[in-house]
Amino acid sequence: MFLEGYTIVFDLDGTLVETAPDLHRATNEIMRTEGLKEVSLKNVRAFVGQGARALIERGAAISGKVFKSDKLDELTSKFVEIYQADIAGRSHLFDNVETTLDALEAAGAQFCVCTNKKTHLAVRLLETLNIAHRFKSIVGADSAIHAKPHQQHYLQAVEEAGGDPKRSIMIGDSHSDVGAARNAGAPIVLVSFGYTDIAPIDLNPDAIIDDFNELPSSLLSLLKQVN
Ligand SMILES: O=C(O)COP(=O)(O)O
Numbered sequence: 265m266f267l268e269g270y271t272i273v274f275d276l277d278g279t280l281v282e283t284a285p286d287l288h289r290a291t292n293e294i295m296r297t298e299g300l301k302e303v304s305l306k307n308v309r310a311f312v313g314q315g316a317r318a319l320i321e322r323g324a325a326i327s328g329k330v331f332k333s334d335k336l337d338e339l340t341s342k343f344v345e346i347y348q349a350d351i352a353g354r355s356h357l358f359d360n361v362e363t364t365l366d367a368l369e370a371a372g373a374q375f376c377v378c379t380n381k382k383t384h385l386a387v388r389l390l391e392t393l394n395i396a397h398r399f400k401s402i403v404g405a406d407s408a409i410h411a412k413p414h415q416q417h418y419l420q421a422v423e424e425a426g427g428d429p430k431r432s433i434m435i436g437d438s439h440s441d442v443g444a445a446r447n448a449g450a451p452i453v454l455v456s457f458g459y460t461d462i463a464p465i466d467l468n469p470d471a472i473i474d475d476f477n478e479l480p481s482s483l484l485s486l487l488k489q490v491n
C-alpha cells in the first residue's frame with residue numbers, strides 16, 4: 265500500500281482523455297463563422313491547456329486576428345455550446361487509464377481532477393465516458409479563484425477530495441500542470457502523449473511516462489526518492 269493516504273491529481277485534456285478531435289471540431293466551427301483560417305489538429309494539440317478562451321485566441325492569431333475581450337467572451341460561449349453538444353463524439357480515455365486507476369487504488373490512492381476546462385464540461389465529459397464516479401472531486405478553472413498554473417486551483421481540488429496536499433502528486437501534460445504542482449510543493453509526472461507547445465522534457469518534471477501502465481512503478485520510484 266505504498267500510496268496509502270495519497271491523492272493523485274489528474275489533469276484532464278491530453279492526460280486522461282484524448283479530447284483534441286472534438287476540441288478541433290468546435291474550434292474550426294468558430295473559425296469558419298468568423299471567416300478565419302482553419303486550425304490544424306497539431307496546432308489545437310499545442311494550444312489546449314489554458315481553457316477554451318485561450319484556444320480561440322491562439323487559433324485566431326494564426327489568421328492575424330485579435331478579438332476584443334467582449335467578442336472573445338461571446339465566441340467562448342458559442343464554442344462551449346458547440347463543444348458540449350457532442351462532447352465525447354470522438355474523445356476517448358487514453359490506453360490503460362482504467363486498469364491503472366485500479367492498480368493505484370489497490371495501492372491506497374484516491375483520485376481527483378484539476379482541469380482548466382470549465383467544471384460542467386469536465387463533469388459531463390467524464391460522465392459520458394463512465395468514469396466520473398472514480399474522482400472524489402472534479403474542479404474546473406471556473407470553480408477556482410486562480411486557475412492552473414496557480415497552486416490555489418490544485419490545492420482546492422485536493423481539499424475538495426478530502427486529501428492532504430503534502431501527500432498529493434500531480435499527473436499532467438503541460439506547463440500549467442507543472443506550475444500548479446511546483447507552486448503547491450507537489451511532485452509532478454508528465455505524460456509524453458499530451459497537449460503542450462513545450463516538450464515535456466523541457467518542463468523538468470520529476471518523471472515522464474509514455475503509457476499509463478508505467479505510472480505505478482514511476483510513482484513507486486518517485487516516492488522512494490522523496491522519502
Ligand atoms: O484548455 C482546456 O480547456 C483544459 O485543459 P486541461 O484539462 O489540460 O487543463
Ligand SMILES: [Mg+2]
Nearest residue numbers: 275277278437
Ligand atoms: Mg492538459
